[in-house]
Amino acid sequence: MVIKMKTVGIIAEYNPFHQGHLYQLEQAKLLTGATKVVVVMSGNFVQRGIPAIIDKYARTKMALSHGADLVIELPVCYATASAEAFAYAGISILDRLGFVDYVCFGSECGDIKLLEHLADILVEEPTSYQLELKKELKTGLSFPKARTKALLYYIKGKESKGYDQTSLELLLNSPNNILGIEYMKAIRKRKSKLRAITIKRQGAGYHDSDISLPNASATAIRNVLVEDDLFSLPKDLPVETMTILKQEFQKTYPIFRNDFTSLLYYKLSMVKEKDLTSYADVTPELANRIINNLTYAKTYDDFCLSLKTKELTLTRINRGLLHVLLSIPKTQNIEVSYARILGFRTDATKLLRTATKENRIPLIVKTANAKQLLNQEEYELFEQDVRATHLYHQMIFQKFHTYFSDEYTHGPVILKE
Amino acid sequence: MVIKMKTVGIIAEYNPFHQGHLYQLEQAKLLTGATKVVVVMSGNFVQRGIPAIIDKYARTKMALSHGADLVIELPVCYATASAEAFAYAGISILDRLGFVDYVCFGSECGDIKLLEHLADILVEEPTSYQLELKKELKTGLSFPKARTKALLYYIKGKESKGYDQTSLELLLNSPNNILGIEYMKAIRKRKSKLRAITIKRQGAGYHDSDISLPNASATAIRNVLVEDDLFSLPKDLPVETMTILKQEFQKTYPIFRNDFTSLLYYKLSMVKEKDLTSYADVTPELANRIINNLTYAKTYDDFCLSLKTKELTLTRINRGLLHVLLSIPKTQNIEVSYARILGFRTDATKLLRTATKENRIPLIVKTANAKQLLNQEEYELFEQDVRATHLYHQMIFQKFHTYFSDEYTHGPVILKE
Numbered sequence: 108m109v110i111k112m113k114t115v116g117i118i119a120e121y122n123p124f125h126q127g128h129l130y131q132l133e134q135a136k137l138l139t140g141a142t143k144v145v146v147v148m149s150g151n152f153v154q155r156g157i158p159a160i161i162d163k164y165a166r167t168k169m170a171l172s173h174g175a176d177l178v179i180e181l182p183v184c185y186a187t188a189s190a191e192a193f194a195y196a197g198i199s200i201l202d203r204l205g206f207v208d209y210v211c212f213g214s215e216c217g218d219i220k221l222l223e224h225l226a227d228i229l230v231e232e233p234t235s236y237q238l239e240l241k242k243e244l245k246t247g248l249s250f251p252k253a254r255t256k257a258l259l260y261y262i263k264g265k266e267s268k269g270y271d272q273t274s275l276e277l278l279l280n281s282p283n284n285i286l287g288i289e290y291m292k293a294i295r296k297r298k299s300k301l302r303a304i305t306i307k308r309q310g311a312g313y314h315d316s317d318i319s320l321p322n323a324s325a326t327a328i329r330n331v332l333v334e335d336d337l338f339s340l341p342k343d344l345p346v347e348t349m350t351i352l353k354q355e356f357q358k359t360y361p362i363f364r365n366d367f368t369s370l371l372y373y374k375l376s377m378v379k380e381k382d383l384t385s386y387a388d389v390t391p392e393l394a395n396r397i398i399n400n401l402t403y404a405k406t407y408d409d410f411c412l413s414l415k416t417k418e419l420t421l422t423r424i425n426r427g428l429l430h431v432l433l434s435i436p437k438t439q440n441i442e443v444s445y446a447r448i449l450g451f452r453t454d455a456t457k458l459l460r461t462a463t464k465e466n467r468i469p470l471i472v473k474t475a476n477a478k479q480l481l482n483q484e485e486y487e488l489f490e491q492d493v494r495a496t497h498l499y500h501q502m503i504f505q506k507f508h509t510y511f512s513d514e515y516t517h518g519p520v521i522l523k524e
Numbered sequence: 525m526v527i528k529m530k531t532v533g534i535i536a537e538y539n540p541f542h543q544g545h546l547y548q549l550e551q552a553k554l555l556t557g558a559t560k561v562v563v564v565m566s567g568n569f570v571q572r573g574i575p576a577i578i579d580k581y582a583r584t585k586m587a588l589s590h591g592a593d594l595v596i597e598l599p600v601c602y603a604t605a606s607a608e609a610f611a612y613a614g615i616s617i618l619d620r621l622g623f624v625d626y627v628c629f630g631s632e633c634g635d636i637k638l639l640e641h642l643a644d645i646l647v648e649e650p651t652s653y654q655l656e657l658k659k660e661l662k663t664g665l666s667f668p669k670a671r672t673k674a675l676l677y678y679i680k681g682k683e684s685k686g687y688d689q690t691s692l693e694l695l696l697n698s699p700n701n702i703l704g705i706e707y708m709k710a711i712r713k714r715k716s717k718l719r720a721i722t723i724k725r726q727g728a729g730y731h732d733s734d735i736s737l738p739n740a741s742a743t744a745i746r747n748v749l750v751e752d753d754l755f756s757l758p759k760d761l762p763v764e765t766m767t768i769l770k771q772e773f774q775k776t777y778p779i780f781r782n783d784f785t786s787l788l789y790y791k792l793s794m795v796k797e798k799d800l801t802s803y804a805d806v807t808p809e810l811a812n813r814i815i816n817n818l819t820y821a822k823t824y825d826d827f828c829l830s831l832k833t834k835e836l837t838l839t840r841i842n843r844g845l846l847h848v849l850l851s852i853p854k855t856q857n858i859e860v861s862y863a864r865i866l867g868f869r870t871d872a873t874k875l876l877r878t879a880t881k882e883n884r885i886p887l888i889v890k891t892a893n894a895k896q897l898l899n900q901e902e903y904e905l906f907e908q909d910v911r912a913t914h915l916y917h918q919m920i921f922q923k924f925h926t927y928f929s930d931e932y933t934h935g936p937v938i939l940k941e
Binding site for chain 2: 369370372373374376377379402434490494497498501505513
């Protein structure tokens with residue numbers, strides 16, 4: 108009797124890897140009975156439109172040391188995109204690898220049925236939901252509020268979920284629930300066989316900056332690093348995270364957005380207003396505000412704030428500016444076309460061989476081989492990642508005089524069993 | 525009887541304005557009997573492909589204080605071009621202003637007839653010169669050596685000048701003679717009525733870095749500033765130069781090429797090899813070397829040196845990289861299409877009124893008016909200047925936290941009589 112080993116996938120940023128991530132990783136195996144964990148992880152720039160605090164190889168090492176078997180890079184244009192594109196790209200990679208059975212994600216609500224149900228409504232848009240949405244919009248409600256009302260109306264009509272307007276609004280405004288719904292939408296859209304499970308987030312919330320709470324958030328940990336205060340790091344950080352954070356401090360990290368201030372201003376002063384809108388997430392309105400606010404740089408952060416209006420959210424501004432900085436153009440295509448391997452445990456090579464044989468998606472282990480594995484369009488996407496990585500390494504060199512080898516020769520992190 | 529006032533033009537960099545420049549300015553008036561001096565000056569980047577040590581407004585002030593009546597900016601794409609394009613653009617502006625009678629320049633030889641004669645040969649390429657050049661090239665000589673031989677042959681045939689191969693080679697290799705010949709070529713090509721005079725350079729040579737020599741060169745002065753050693757500045761520096769250099773030190777200057785290291789690396793890491801060659805002075809060979817040598821930045825200077833080969837001169841490399849940094853594309857058109865005024869003495873306004881009436885060339889006094897004065901193509905050229913200036917000001921801000929007002933609102937320097 109052949110017992111197929113099960114594999115669970117996780118989509119993450121690990122910025123940095125903390126106790127909550129470790130909990131999720133362990134629960135993912137426990138709840139699914141999977142023996143292997145594949146992580147699709149952001150590279151050196153993350154979804155809120157900022158650089159990661161520490162580089163992707165260090166974060167890969169943290170993940171592998173604590174139970175991940177394989178870490179694949181989410182290409183930078185998706186890693187820094189909206190929740191919808193981020194989630195769709197992450198699911199696409201897991202799906203196209205062909206050997207992943209489950210996807211596991213954290214959510215504030217912890218209710219996979221509800222997230223799935225909401226995703227179904229948003230993908231299908233049933234007539235009664237559509238009609239209710241139109242009705243609510245006519246009363247002058249904002250789109251998010253009207254959508255919540257319509258969703259609530261539709262859910263209640265189908266099956267009582269015990270949610271009211273306020274609690275459903277809260278649910279729909281929670282960042283991990285939002286991502287969760289997008290993961291479910293992506294699975295649905297791709298007709299993927301991936302089975303989803305969600306884990307209710309424990310401890311500190313996503314935005315919670317209190318470092319003393321149990322399971323302090325990544326935000327809280329980063330804030331400690333801003334203050335150069337390694338002593339205040341939570342004592343319960345996963346061991347390899349702690350080791351790396353101590354070893355690498357002021358050698359390869361911390362990297363902040365403000366380190367890129369002069370580069371951002373340089374790029375912005377070299378681009379014409381009409382060309383600005385060729386970059387992802389730069390609307391004509393944002394382009395116009397950029398040009399009109401472009402005096403001398405105080406800091407990158409201050410510049411972002413100076414652009415904010417009622418209509419332009421900070422997240423949109425952050426992403427738009429980052430895409431200008433990284434030269435990431437607008438693109439219609441959100442299908443992910445390759446899997447670039449950042450690291451693996453030696454016993455995960457079997458997984459890789461399966462994927463390679465089945466030829467599901469080009470697997471890039473050695474970056475130098477990318478050109479022959481990818482077609483022209485894919486390679487251009489890959490080059491975006493290389494450029495973003497070189498820029499990040501350049502910043503490390505500039506700040507700490509630490510040299511990283513060229514992305515074309517940098518091999519994956521390999522953890523021997 | 526109306527006695528027309530004569531005007532003399534000078535093409536310069538004034539990086540910074542020193543005793544030799546003052547001498548030239550005074551001699552120019554003396555020798556021509558001119559009462560007004562118009563200077564066409566490089567902006568914030570200069571011909572050897574580097575930033576000026578101090579900004580263009582400060583250098584304008586130095587020039588006006590010591591006898592210049594009007595300072596016009598040589599657009600950045602010409603200011604950082606080959607001697608031929610630099611000289612042609614400078615002469616074009618003086619010519620098209622319509623009120624300039626003479627052009628005066630320094631040269632190592634001090635022999636205007638000889639420079640004119642050489643220029644004539646190079647523009648006309650008489651048959652016997654051409655034949656001799658071909659013959660010499662066939663013997664395996666390099667182009668410059670063969671050209672010198674052919675020129676010598678032709679001159680000797682016409683009139684004995686007392687030059688031999690060595691002395692003519694030396695003459696043709698001296699930077700100010702080279703420029704001088706180019707000025708004469710430009711006058712000839714434009715069929716300009718400008719009369720040229722040359723002044724034999726006094727004191728230290730162009731490349732001479734000895735600060736203790738009388739009339740120390742701009743190179744020697746800049747070297748003192750590199751060392752942060754204001755006390756070693758020559759005591760005979762023109763008074764306003766000395767005042768400004770003392771007042772502005774570590775406030776708005778010195779600016780070095782190495783200040784732009786991270787920006788250069790950023791730009792280079794963002795451009796594809798094939799797009800590199802779209803910038804002025806970037807040959808496919810240079811583009812290829814840039815890509816292959818692009819590891820982590822030590823300094824801008826070191827990077828330039830790392831690109832050098834027998835075929836690629838440092839000057840070509842410097843210019844190529846600067847044009848990438850400033851986004852200056854290759855262009856066929858070397859006709860200058862506007863005159864942007866950096867500063868004037870109040871009694872020079874008459875000159876400006878004449879030029880404006882005769883509508884010879886669009887005169888930009890207020891940069892904010894440029895858009896309505898210039899056509900699309902001209903305005904794009906003008907925007908190159910604005911971008912280069914903003915980049916330079918951004919660097920001043922970054923280094924010294926000194927704020928310069930926006931180039932669109934920065935008025936010309938006005939010196940009241």
